[in-house]
Amino acid sequence: MKARIVVTPKKTVLDPQGKVVANAIQQLGMQCVSEARVGKYIELDISGENLELTRQKLDGICKDLLSNPVIEDYRLELEK
Amino acid sequence: MKARIVVTPKKTVLDPQGKVVANAIQQLGMQCVSEARVGKYIELDISGENLELTRQKLDGICKDLLSNPVIEDYRLELEK
Numbered sequence: 001m002k003a004r005i006v007v008t009p010k011k012t013v014l015d016p017q018g019k020v021v022a023n024a025i026q027q028l029g030m031q032c033v034s035e036a037r038v039g040k041y042i043e044l045d046i047s048g049e050n051l052e053l054t055r056q057k058l059d060g061i062c063k064d065l066l067s068n069p070v071i072e073d074y075r076l077e078l079e080k
Numbered sequence: 081m082k083a084r085i086v087v088t089p090k091k092t093v094l095d096p097q098g099k100v101v102a103n104a105i106q107q108l109g110m111q112c113v114s115e116a117r118v119g120k121y122i123e124l125d126i127s128g129e130n131l132e133l134t135r136q137k138l139d140g141i142c143k144d145l146l147s148n149p150v151i152e153d154y155r156l157e158l159e160k
Contacts, residue, residue: 006086006121021122030137034127034151035125041086042101057110065104 001046003058004077005065010040042066051078083138084157087147088119124147130133131158 009015022036052054055078067074089095095117102116126134135158147154
């Protein structure tokens with residue numbers, strides 16, 4: 001099984017890294033890029049077949065370990 | 081338009097950060113997680129309607145700015 005987790009700063013939180021990336025892209029000639037947000041991407045290889053149980057456990061791990069729920073959102077995708 | 085870019089270390093490249101994440105997840109009771117890889121996620125807000133031209137320009141920016149093609153792969157998704 002594969003899990004893909006994307007952790008991004010919440011919409012209401014300032015993202016200085018994203019600002020820098022947006023500026024750099026504009027400098028490279030793409031003025032059409034108005035905003036950038038930079039987050040983390042984590043890909044996991046998982047053994048086992050119980051999709052629902054795995055999702056529950058991973059949800060906990062996303063909250064406790066992989067993201068900071070105060071300032072970050074996460075998105076979890078599981079694929080057999 | 082929205083662009084989502086995922087930058088991951090190539091399969092053949094050691095990913096120490098991923099190793100640490102995999103270990104930590106196993107310590108938290110999910111021994112079924114055998115491997116983790118950690119990458120970057122970048123989300124862009126783009127004005128304009130020309131999907132094909134935007135994709136070409138962004139491809140260049142992914143190669144030149146957002147990833148290091150020697151050790152990293154990128155995946156680019158565009159969505160109207």
